[in-house]
Amino acid sequence: MSQSFAIAVVGATGTVGETLVQLLEEREFPVSDLHLLAGRDSQGHSLPFRGKNLRVRAIEDFDFSQVRLVFFAAEASITLEYAPRARAAGCSLIDLSGALPLEQAPRVVPEANADVLDTLSTPYQLASPSAAATALAVVLAPLRSLLTLRRVNVTACLAVSAQGHEGVTELARQTTELLNMRPLEPRFFDRQIAFNLLAQVGVPDDSGHAHSEIRLAAETRQVLGDSGLKVSATCIQAPVFFGDSLSVSLELESVVDLVAVREALEGATGVELVDAGDYPTVVGDAVGQDAVYVGRLRSGLTDDAELNLWIASDNARKGSALNAVQLGELLIKHYL
Amino acid sequence: MSQSFAIAVVGATGTVGETLVQLLEEREFPVSDLHLLAGRDSQGHSLPFRGKNLRVRAIEDFDFSQVRLVFFAAEASITLEYAPRARAAGCSLIDLSGALPLEQAPRVVPEANADVLDTLSTPYQLASPSAAATALAVVLAPLRSLLTLRRVNVTACLAVSAQGHEGVTELARQTTELLNMRPLEPRFFDRQIAFNLLAQVGVPDDSGHAHSEIRLAAETRQVLGDSGLKVSATCIQAPVFFGDSLSVSLELESVVDLVAVREALEGATGVELVDAGDYPTVVGDAVGQDAVYVGRLRSGLTDDAELNLWIASDNARKGSALNAVQLGELLIKHYL
Incomplete structure (x- = not known):
């Protein structure tokens, strides 16, 4: 160089x-x-x-x-x-x-x-x-040799900063108005985002899928090199300034070995695995950091071929x- | 009477x-x-x-x-x-x-x-x-005659009011402190909840599942009368005062008929179906209402035997x- x-x-x-x-x-x-x-x-x-x-x-x-x-x-x-x-x-x-x-x-x-x-x-x-697809790929890539994915279910809770400076300003403005008991007129988002969750990011197409969801699914397939992978993606808008949080449930071909998964993630580049019992959040852990944080690793409640996890990542940095x-x-x- | x-x-x-x-x-x-x-x-x-x-x-x-x-x-x-x-x-x-x-x-x-x-x-x-299980059951029950569930994936974003008055007070207090640029010392939740998402509600057991998740899955099975139903449940704590929001992805035995699903939900007791293109939120729609609100109905991106939807419900009322x-x-x- x-x-x-x-x-x-x-x-x-x-x-x-x-x-x-x-x-x-x-x-x-x-x-x-x-x-x-x-x-x-x-x-x-x-x-x-x-x-x-x-x-x-x-x-x-x-x-x-x-x-x-x-x-x-x-x-x-x-x-x-x-x-x-x-x-x-x-x-x-x-x-x-x-x-x-x-x-x-x-x-x-x-x-x-x-x-x-x-x-x-x-x-x-x-x-x-997209930031969510990048975070997901960083966590799933080191697991490819350990497990075969049948389906990825992800609900991505996106920060308002994904909408740029205007998104950040609007969440701060709405929150201040509400705490001062002043009537709220949404300007940037189509409704109240403060103390609320919006069920979609961007306008869905005729089939009901938003571009953010289509992109998350397609990019996940491409980056993981698995063109047939089933991905169920929901992107929601959270009243969070910075950092994306992903709730992920993976369906696998066979029973998950949680010890091996933890070992693989502990040794993976760009991943910070949080101890069992603890969990990462965007505010306390991910924002301002290069690593993608992952925690809440657990198999399914009744299905041993299911792996659940939680990802927190800085959407402007690694994302x-x-x-x-x-x-x-x-x-x-x-x-x- | x-x-x-x-x-x-x-x-x-x-x-x-x-x-x-x-x-x-x-x-x-x-x-x-x-x-x-x-x-x-x-x-x-x-x-x-x-x-x-x-x-x-x-x-x-x-x-x-x-x-x-x-x-x-x-x-x-x-x-x-x-x-x-x-x-x-x-x-x-x-x-x-x-x-x-x-x-x-x-x-x-x-x-x-x-x-x-x-x-x-x-x-x-x-x-x-639980409030989340009740909302889920109200929406899924009228669909039982239309579709056979193989698996329910749900990420439930719970309001702080599920933790009682102290949860509500703490979200308001933290938000005010942050907007006034004062240093934050969490009192009720184990860390910052304002402008953040917490990956779990309650302390998980040794297998990593929180009581709220075990309860949501078990109650969903019991209320729907389907003891073998696979339920993947994640409960997260959202910086929202009132109302639970559920991101739900259903895996079905066969291809979903969205028109029939819409008809069934339109006629269902206790359900308010929001028009395609629009979506419900807790603040704008569900809170203070008896009905459970549902929207964002869509099949899977690549799987026709998948049904995705979004539920918003008042956790203190119907919940x-x-x-x-x-x-x-x-x-x-x-x-x-």
Whole structure:
């Protein structure tokens, strides 16, 4: 990694983009030149990087041939518009928006399917999965040699920060209004999110599935390399600022060996296994941390071929920015 | 129901006990004499009933032969101590605490298994299931003739009011402290509940299952009359004051007919089905209502023999007090 690269971050002013820029600095990513890009609305913003304030520039005017690698951390529509331009200019790109189809931009979690990179060629185009899918993959990948999955049931309780700064502001505002006994008029979410749980994240399609759920299921299958895996996914919006919590029930081909599962998770990269009896939460454990936390390991109440667990993960770090930066590190070390 | 009965409510000062007394009045329960009972700690309290303030009396001194029917809405230890005395005095009793074994006090939800009462004899001893099990049974019972369940996966997000007044006070206190940027020292829950999700409710046993989960699974099987049903249950503590939210995924013997499911739920007693595209929440829909709300009906993403749904229910009303009062009405009308 002695070589340095010119890099662009698209969507630098969002919650994930900001974290990404922080991580590029913290992890000493070999950046020679960092270009921060956003739509014209975000012009005038700047972000600190290596002791300087970098101005955010308009993506509309950017010449992608100046950089070798681009992170797309903006909205899906921005990715769809500018990813083809970046590729045409010879850039490799890592998408965090979920906009690109799985066949064109394979989802990669280094702990689970880094070998996918061997099958691609330059300019590389890959994607970081949704935060929930990434957390799930980090925990399930080290168990693949131990158990055969028949079905994954997951209820993912997502933080409002998955909706960006506006989601965070709205939860704080609603909570303050309610505690001051003032009438509530929801602005950002379609109803009260404070002290409530919303049954869906995003608008469902005609079959009733939300995009967040379709994405979680499809990405889990792709990252685990199990295209036939049954995944039942429900994504709900929790009144939590940061961090995703996943309630997971796995159906297995055979009886689960909990001791072996604990051993595998204790030795797994990127996983922090919490002691039996204790349990992790987003606020107390996962937020601000690189690791995905897992606890409440238990077999089924009446089914020994069932494994239940609870996952807490920082949706902006490992769930998005950190995983993307790790993909960038892999690309630079072995492929670019 | 022209006859009136002397009745006692044990645990009258708790969240459920208070709601129960309200419902006895609202529903014109045929009470000739109402005795409110609690431990000595709660002496001096009183509750309004039919325009009077009824004093709460010490259960230690109560002569159960004065009453015909007793509701046990207190802690489990109180039920275990006083239920045998009440029965010995010839009282029928309805337990809301979950303390009595399922074989001795069958769980009954009128919409699902009222016929169990035919198999009992006086003095009757029955129990209202946990709030989550009651809500689940109200929704699943009308579907039994349509579909054969292979497995029920449920993640129940429980309100802090399930822990009584202290749970409610603590969520409000923690939230206020955090919004005022003051350091947080959890008092009632074992850690921060505000803007967080706790992975378990109560202390798990050696196998990792919490009592709330064991109870939810066992009561679901009993109320649905399906002793072999596989139930995977996770109960989590949500930062929500009132109302339980359940994310449910059902595995079925055969392909689900969503139109028939919708029709069955639209016609079902005690169920409020929310339109496709919309969804119910505890704050906006369920709290304060008698009905159990259900929405987000959808088959599996890749499995047509899967049915997913979302349930929102008032844990103090239909989940506890209302179901118990309905059981009392059934007993009085047909059995006592």
